Amino acid sequence: MIKITKYDRMLRSLLKAKRGKNGAIQCSRCGRSYPLDDCAQVHVSHFFGRANWAVRLDEENVDFHCHGCHQYLGANPHIHAEWKREQLGEERYRALVLRAHKTIKELYGVKKGVYLDQWYEQAKKELTDF
Numbered sequence: 015m016i017k018i019t020k021y022d023r024m025l026r027s028l029l030k031a032k033r034g035k036n037g038a039i040q041c042s043r044c045g046r047s048y049p050l051d052d053c054a055q056v057h058v059s060h061f062f063g064r065a066n067w068a069v070r071l072d073e074e075n076v077d078f079h080c081h082g083c084h085q086y087l088g089a090n091p092h093i094h095a096e097w098k099r100e101q102l103g104e105e106r107y108r109a110l111v112l113r114a115h116k117t118i119k120e121l122y123g124v125k126k127g128v129y130l131d132q133w134y135e136q137a138k139k140e141l142t143d144f
C-alpha cells in the first residue's frame with residue numbers, strides 16, 4: 015500500500031474544486047454521482063499508479079472513479095487503457111504515456127523535492143482562485 019501524502023490530499027482537493035458540480039462528483043466512467051466528500055465511494059484513480067511520481071500529480075493521469083469502476087479497471091488493465099485512450103484522444107494519450115516514462119528531472123528540469131514544493135505552491139494558489 016502506498017502512503018497518501020500531503021500532495022495527494024492537495025490533488026484531491028484541487029480536482030474536487032475543478033471537476034465537482036453542485037456539491038457532487040461524477041464517476042468519469044459510469045457517470046454515477048456522489049457527494050463531494052464521499053471518499054469511500056468515489057476514489058482518486060490513477061492510470062499510471064501512484065508509484066510513478068512523474069505523473070502521480072498529473073491531472074491527465076487521474077480520474078474520479080466510483081468504487082466499482084475503480085476495482086473493475088484495476089483488474090482489467092487492457093480495458094483501462096482502452097478507456098483512457100478514448101477519454102484523452104490519441105495525441106494526449108500518447109503524450110501522457112511518454113511523460114510517464116520520463117523522470118521528474120527530465121520533465122521539469124529540477125529534483126523531485128523542488129518539483130514537489132513548486133507543484134504544491136502552484137496547486138494552493140489555483141485552489142484559492144476557486
Ligand SMILES: [Zn+2]
Nearest residue numbers: 041044080083
Ligand atoms: Zn463508476
